[in-house]
Amino acid sequence: MDKKAAINLIEDTFNAHFSEEQFTLFARNLLNDLEPKSNAYSGNYIWDDYKDHINTYKRIGKYVDPEGEALDVLIVEVKSVLKLERARTALRNFVIKHLSKFEKDYALVAFYSKEDEGADWRFSYIKLEYRSELDEAKGKVKTKKEFTPAKRYSFLVGEYEKAHTAKNQLLPLLQNIANNPTVEELESAFSIEKVTDEFFNQYKDLYVKLFEHFENDTHIKAELAKANIDNARFTKKLLGQIVFLYFLQKKGWLGVPKDQVWGKGQKRFIQNLFDQSQSENANFFKDKLQFLFYEALAKERNNDNSFYKKFNCRIPFLNGGLFEAEYDWQNANISIPTSLFRNEEKNKAGDIGTGALDVFDRYNFTIKEDEPLDKEVAVDPEMLGKVFENMLEITERKSKGAFYTPREIVHYMCQESLIHYLDNSLNDTTASYQAIDSSQPALFPGSTDKKGNLKIELEHKGKVTVPKADIETYIREGHFALENDQRVANTGKETAAYKYQLPESIRQHAELINTKLTEIRICDPAIGSGAFPVGLLHELVNAMLVLKPHFSDKYLKEKLVKLGFENNGETLSVVEVNESRYIYRLKRHIIQESIYGVDIDASAIDIARLRLWLSLVVDEDDLDPIETLPNLDYKIVCGNSLINFPENWKSSVSEIIELMKDQFFNETNADIKKQLKISIDDVIADRMSSSEKTFGIQINFDFRLYFSEVWNEKGGFDVVIGNPPYGAKLTAEEKKFFKGEYSDVHMRTPDTFNYFISKGFRLLHNGGVLTYIVPNNLFFQSEYEKTRRFLLSKNQFHIGINLGDGVFNTATVPSSIFLSSRQNRGINNYFYSDIRNVNKKQIDFNSIFKKESISSTLKVPASVFGITQEEFGIIEQLRSVSVTIDDIAEEMASGISTGGDKIFRVADVLAEELKLEKDLLKPVLVGGEIDKYRLQDTHHSVIYTDRATQIKDFKATEAYLSEFKDKLSKRSEAKSGVMPWFALNRQRYPNLFEEDKIIMRQTSDKIRATFDQDGYYVIDSILVFKKDSSCDFSYKYLLSVLNSTALYFLYAKFTQEGGRTFAQVKPLNVRKLFVPKANQDNQKSISLLVDYLLFWNRYKEKNSIESQLFESVLDTTTFELFLGEELKSAGKEILKHLGDLKPITDQMSEEEKLAIIQSEFERLYDPNHPVRYAIETLDSIEEVRIIKEALK
Template sequence: MHKTEAINIIERTFSNSFAESEFTLFIKNLLNDIDTTKYNEYRGNLIKDSFKDHIRQYKRIGKYTDPKGESLDVLVIEVKDQTKLDKARTSLRNFVINHLENFEKDYALAAFYSNSDHGADWRFSYVKLEYKTEVSEGKLKQSKELTPAKRYSFLVGKHEQAHTAKKQLLPLLENIYNNPTIEELEEAFSIEKVTDEFFEQYKGLFIKLSEHFEHDTNGLKEQLAEADIDIPRFTKKLLGQIVFLYFIQKKGWLGVPKNEKWGKGDKKYLQNLYYEAVDNGHNFFGYYLQRLFYKALAHKHADKGIPGYYKKLHCKVPFLNGGLFEADYDWKNSGITIPNDLFRNQEKVKKSGDIGTGVLDVFDRYNFTIKEDEPLEKEVAVDPEMLGKVFENMLEVTERKSKGAFYTPREIVHYMCQESLIHYLDNSINDNPSTYLELGGSQVYLVGNEIKYGQKSLMSEQKHIIVPKEDIDIFIRKGFFALENDQRVLREGKETKTYRFQLPESIRLNADLIDKKLADIKICDPAIGSGAFPVGMLHELVNAQLVLKQYISNKYLKKKLEILNVTKEEIDEQSDKYNYRLKRHTIQESIYGVDIDASATDIARLRMWLSLVVDEEDLDNIEALPNLDYKIVCGNSLVGLPENAMRDLNVEKELEDLKEEFFLANDELYKKDLRTKINGKIRQLLSTAEAFAGYKIDFDYKLYFSEVWHYNGGFDIVIGNPPWLALIGKQLKKYKKVDESKNLKIYKSQYIFNSYMPNLYEFFLQKAYRITKERGILNFIIPDRFGFNESSVELRNFFIKNSILKEIVYKWNFPQIITDTMTFVCQKSKPTNDYGFLIKNDTHSVSIPYKLSEITDDSELIFRSFDSLRTKSLINRVKKNSIPLINHAKSTSGFGALAGLVTKMKENERQMPVLKGSSIGSYVIKEPFYFEFKGENIGGRTRDESKLSIKNKVLLRKTGFPIICAYDKSGYYPEQSLYFFYSISNLISNEFLLLLFNSSLYNWYYKNYLVTNLDSTPQLKNKDLDVFPLRIPSNIEIYNKIGCYIYFLEKTEVSNLIVKSFFKDLSDAMVFELFFPSEIKSAEKEILIHLQGLESISEKLSDAEKLAVINIEFQRLYDPNHPVRNNVETLDSVEEVRIIKDALK
């Protein structure tokens, strides 16, 4: 079958709700000679009673016999409810077992679905009866045991991706000449969707192994202590070693016959090695695994003159180098063992019902793929990126979270890496410190959408643009996807109507220059974790250079190949050779990282090695992995040599030469000697600095990575997700547990910090700035409070004065944390003009252009976000020609009552009526609470009774949306859940403030300008009240009169809702006219001009008289022909009004 047709069948079948006709068509194409004459349907009494709660009906649509004579049934099973697919998996599996036993079969392909969700989510499973051989009373016996269905299932349907099913089933579907064997079908089903279950089972393995090692009596702990390694790290390393071998055995590198090439090995080598150990009565770890790790893989072998052949294992084994398989203990003499049943057993997994909780049992249930840089065609499997996530979650088990570290989702990493490269290339290629950033080329949506064009350009003063930034953007984001298209154009020698270059001309013409910039880049993650960002940057750099390869000049290519240590003939013969050498060179020259957790650096190095292994396709000679000890370093990023410390440049140059040798060294003794020399020199310099500084130093950037400063002046890009940890209260106690050197005082002495709630990310931001070169890029994901909290204003001020802001994006989807996030990108350059930058309200919004002055004009230097450019423009128009409310009205919070002392009912005569937030509604108070007002009952700062007892005051509730604002004439004291105005100028009135704060415009302004997080309960701050925009009308008496009307109607609870509604709408319209007078006049919707002569209601009038006045005015103004009614009802024809009202719906 043609590949395209096969793919279409798979996608129609597995990417949609279950359809029996499509499934049957797929099966007939998969199993060429299936016998459909055996079709049967079973329902009602034909379903065994024990399964009737779960099974509605099932069909046997055919019987298949493979080339070896093994038979298999194909079943379609309708369960009674979709939830049964997950919650009754054991019963469903047992149901299939029952069928197989009745029909004397050992295998089945089964589709499980339910009509409760119209078959939207369903399961395609391979089930077999497994025969386990065991010894009983000296005789061999076989017992039937079903392999867990989950292990051999694809979860498919309209809500699931079918990529795994497509990838694994496609070869069988394409092969129309041969019927698949049962073994081939089983192999296709040996993969399942990787979920959190993998982590849970992996954590179980970690705990079991750790507990075993903790109780070891062979001196393991003592030996590890000498090497400064604890049991958790040793356990994680062991699991990492095994996982690594799972990856490389998939490449056929293990168990390779001595006369075969690499790639021809046993793809279940570890599993078969285990069975060999069991068959020979040996301990798998003690007798086999240690020898494989520390003898076979850690050394070069050429027994019998055959490169790679190791006679003790009777096969070829690759020399991996790098340090992963270097022993941390005396493995030959330690006597350490791990029970075989920790590798394989028959225990049942509680949640899933799977059989086997050993290391090999768990890993066998999942597919491993080394590729972690595929785009949309991503395998649902355990890849290095997934492994990184698991390892970082594992670090939480050993206090990783207490250090404020969280795994960064792949999508965020991908975006940040690309964004960093775009800015880096723009800065390094185009010497253009422009007055305004180019904002008109494109608006990039961050999550899966196309680039949007058409916004007006704000560019001014371009200087020597070689490659426009928008072209760089296309190159980095889409260049790799354009590769195949553009290669075709190059082969044709010209563009055609069908095929045109997708890569911009400026990129193609300047390929040498761009490639050189990419090759020379220096990147660092100061809190590397599992290596997500460095690995992400590695993939972006390699992909970008692969795109450029077809355009670079022959002269440049020749020089580049010399540097990469590969010939043109080699890459012409084997294109993957170029990829491999490029990636290896990038790791050596460009990637750096630091983490305080040694386990984190272990997994980061592991991911780097795996990224190399994926591209190593030299079947004659597998190259040894590089040593990354001085590229990815364990240490405290924040504490280094004092900035003014004397540096020994001669020793640093010696260290650079030694580190370069060490990177490529592959002889164990030579490496040991080099490591001793390097560490000795580093320790000597650090010890000298410690004596001068007075505190412990275990790491320094300019010492460990001195070559970066000698040749580059710092890092071109510093990127990452620093720890988010508030160093107060319980968090501080946790931090002190994991930070034995108690560096908090040192941090405070060296960095800007907020005294209210110092946080580790603030220190990392500043450290990142210091290690970034001039004009380099800093790109961090951090808590969003950095963008607007008052406590962060000093740090914002530092970056505003000392860097050029590039982009801020709020509200990233970060599933495992509660804190809202932002990405912050800046360039290390002092600003010289009123430049432009971008802020996004969230990942789906368009970029909103800002000028620096828009931030610096605000005393709090807030990085405000808006949902649209239109909203921002409207906000600015409202602010223009307005004055801050504080100029005419002063506000404060109510008194602070101690907990439990404010009561709903009056409990004694000493209590007085007071008001809480819940005491007020819109315009009026509802009912008071009671409180004994005396010193010992009061907390907080507001105690001044002369303010609290003001007779007439406007009250505002502190929390919630919309704003709740009321007028109080009682003189009751407001409690701290309320704000109140205690001083108002004679130019405005309480009634006027009442209208403003209950208006749509003020609510819209509050929501879009002052509220920082609408996803949580908004909180009105006292400083927010101060900055509400105020315009004082010349005809304020009209506003006062309408305010009195509404207050009276609300207070007396007038039953005519139309009257109330009309005057509220009228007041709303009057506020709009106050702020948009020319727009409303142009639309001929004026209102105030028609309210001249409005009658007032004075306090002298009785309630009945007041109501009569209001009703008379209502009848007059509500007349269908009166311009006030017409204009109020049609006011949203004015664009500004319509935008604001729509935003509040």
């Protein structure tokens, strides 16, 4: 199909009311070989579970893709528009039942309602997934015919929706008539990621255009400066306000006729307002938007039915602060050119219009937050959060070390936090883990990679009110049971057809659990766009709704009173309570009582508040009056979470502040609200004013002051959750303060995420839960040893997940998740998973954990995570026959830091040509020139200059370096005067290089070492190892150990560097490694083999069969020295079978040396020789097998 015809087909299908004929035409063109079917079902043919939701459904076709995957095409008529929008789980489950009946795994479905004549409908792709598990006997992954919750992806389409996204993503499939689309290609067409990326890029362009205009408009810039408003924040807030309006008009809340109810407004009110401004020759921002923002939406209009005379329509008063002016808008006279809202420019994709309204008009906006199992291919509040967070990065967000957390991770972390909170709150246990074979939640559903994973096992002790396994089922799967259990509750008893699906212990203790959930206090100390608080808000609402059918009438009535359901002093009955208003009040109550957040970035605070407000707006349907939004100024706060008053500092004004804050939260009168804010801020400012003088640093925020009610009620938060910033730029003053304040975790490297871990625990009461996503070097790098010990010994560590790379699109730092409780409860086990090598788009967190021992991890050098119990046993065995390299090392250091490798490292040919003075030239190697037992001299020298060098005495060198003087003078050492401009940054000292030494490549995830006795100098891409004079081990023996599989195993486990991009071999990590004790005879034999390898590798190709054999022999000798008894028992010893190895000496010719090496190779390579037999069968020894398996 040609492009124009394809576009017309998409627009005719999706930019209009639903038409079965048109949809069928589209399906036939999309799928090419669609096999027509004509099966219609209604009445009693609709399954009982779904009769409340569905009138009829039709199967109009069957399709089999080129790979044999079968798909059904369905049309489903739902009962009402509200069902279409809200009963997403039921609609998805209905299709699942159909697919199960017809033995299909995929469906394309049109969902519509006759209530609005199909004006708004959904085009969905639904797929079944199966659980995969590891066949441990065969070591392979197999698919088990056990359904996991299906996924549904939907386009919002219809008369009021734009087909831009559907067009972009479906067009290539329609145009390709030569090939039938695969199911995988169809799924890709429903990709939400593509929409997010495209929307973000266009949003970013909008931001840049607006920002630059405001920067260049001196009048606007002056007005913003007068109001102390940052241009970047003003620009982002303006765009956020406009986007918010798109969501409001989606609900029909804008432009409502005077005699109509909310929901009957104009679906294109903003666009119509713009057109009106153009027809009146008015400025859209100055004459329309400002009045809409700062008057219609921001000011309470009593007794006028929310009618706004200027626009001749009803517009809701929202409150909350989003639309409150922060500048004197009535006198500022700010105009924004029309072209920034609408124009005829083409963007990169060829779309007409690059203004704000042009861009937003292209996309579908949905007010439903996406769930992991149900995604709408549209701009939703969650996507908006991602876009906003990425926008923060454009203006120095990266300098604050913050990055957006993917929704799947947010979902997982929120659920796990609630599970552990409830377990801690409900059960008096010392150990409480998940039942064997019960399912673990999917973080990134879809993976079949289960290698080495174990189910979590149950370990309950003490008094258990609700088993943790039941809590997990309730939090993870409870919402699937809600409709079923409500039906049973309404009937009053279980029947053969309908039985309760929620665990009995949850139903029995529903009121207790709900009370605990109501009492929860949550904080994100680096809130960003609000992903975690919003995620927890949704989890809490779902969890509370699941419990509602199991409340007694008395309890439910008390709850309704607390939520404000009273009319003239009388509590409304359950029947009178509108479900959407119930959810709204529930959310509002959670926001008021449970959720707190802080961020150092004011723009982030604006966004987080906006997302919480949007989450409330979602659940107000057909309400009159619309409930106002709460004021979040003292719930979501701008401040520095890491710089607060000392913990023992007490405030005498907390009760006064709390009373004013409670009133402020719900206040709608602008004057009263303003006065309350002034009063609260004055009290807080008074306490902050002397902070620098008293504590040595300026404090602008304090948790115990702003959130005093949490400490007064509970002594701290129940849950602290978030993605704390890392790598943030710190001032010298901050570094000094953090080093002292967070001495419990600080070692050498200052990093904000590390300090946030300490702070997180301080914010919790004893037993509170801390859940963070942080860089994964927390689990293994030496700089965080103190933090690991703090987590394991001072607190109760529960879960660690090494995610590795690929979690964040914009962040290059590999990530990890951990969950811990404050205060050690004496539980010795935790659960750990390493999924660094798994595709992050397909991770399934079902049964991925291994049970580990806290006491064992504490015994591992530097308390590195990721070492299993059996691996720990082997490490202890290796340790028992060894010394550490730290015990025998005189020096373990990086080479020369030049501050300009391309300047100071010169080819010998060039040095000769320039006649550079030889007294300053030293033969030099870089990392790429060495490997295991191999050194390749590329004939370069380093100009070795230091502070003592009299550069004037070396004319040629001075002349050469002078060409680069400007660049060299800008190096920090030169600028500070530590070194003269011509000197190397850090020279080390000549003896480090000129004496015998082992050198190792530094950029590597394993040790690659060789021996140097020729006095090479090395650049800092190489490590130098010099042994202590008292050490009895020869360098060549040490080299064989360093290059061995056993040491690679130790290094991999102690550092967790395997597979890391830009992994580094660091001196501190090498020092932790073990060297097995060896007598002189064994060392002599091993040294001779090393001689063979070093010489052979000079002349022969890499990985020759000879070098491979000698490396294998050396590898086996190291195993024998580490695991002597095991090799002896198995008859695999080789040291005694090496025989009299012939030495090669300096007096021999090269041919003689090669001949000896060849002769020894042939002797040892003989298939009947015991050395070769031992090498080839070594894996039969269990310890060796485990070591090698761990390195795969």
